[in-house]
């Protein structure tokens with residue numbers, strides 16, 4: 360029995376080439392851009408002001424994000440920047456972007472300690488996840504970072520004033536305050552790192568973006584029971600289109616069948632067989648306290 364849930368080319372939501380670093384349109388008001396190993400998402404109709412940016416890539420991605428945004432929306436800045444979570448590959452260009460755009464940054468309250476310089480994430484577990492870790496680890500500092508001047512709470516009713524069609528959903532596990540974004544109208548899910556559509560631990564897969572339904576990145580996920588629960592709740596939404604933090608956007612029945620398999624067999628497919636956090640989920644609300652306890 361295989362631990363891999365591979366997806367065919369037919370499940371891709373865009374048909375561009377594997378090494379195309381452009382912005383991929385996947386709905387009239389939805390596009391994503393692959394920056395190095397991580398995706399950012401543009402929510403909004405081109406050439407209109409009510410748009411939001413989801414995540415900001417690794418450090419150094421700022422100019423590419425601004426350029427793509429200007430091509431898509433002209434000189435309108437985003438109404439806000441949404442963070443699925445505060446890992447460095449998702450907030451790495453936030454400082455640079457805030458120098459161009461003086462806009463609010465939204466993240467779940469449980470992520471705020473890591474985004475205001477108060478706490479660092481639990482350390483990555485180098486014993487799980489395979490060969491990709493050694494290459495990626497320099498990119499994935501656990502912080503802390505301080506964006507307190509722009510950080511705001513997510514809207515309490517779930518919907519964003521500028522894009523009320525999208526709601527946030529708390530999907531902890533990969534981090535304590537991880538959120539995903541959901542649009543009921545066309546069953547669109549922006550999953551962040553709750554689950555992935557490539558194997559982020561395989562160098563081969565990262566560079567080729569081999570389509571695969573995959574759990575959250577193993578070395579950086581401290582609470583596996585919560586991660587399993589989050590994937591099972593997202594699967595219950597029956598998404599038609601999925602953009603995750605890593606890998607290509609995927610859509611359709613094959614994608615959904617793969618997500619069902621991941622959810623049904625999460626402990627077998629996604630959870631490492633050994634590792635630091637397996638029997639002792641990190642107190643992810645306070646990574647520093649966890650480290651001091653060790």
Ligand SMILES: [Zn+2]
Pocket residue numbers: 444446533552576579
């Ligand atoms: Zn992450």
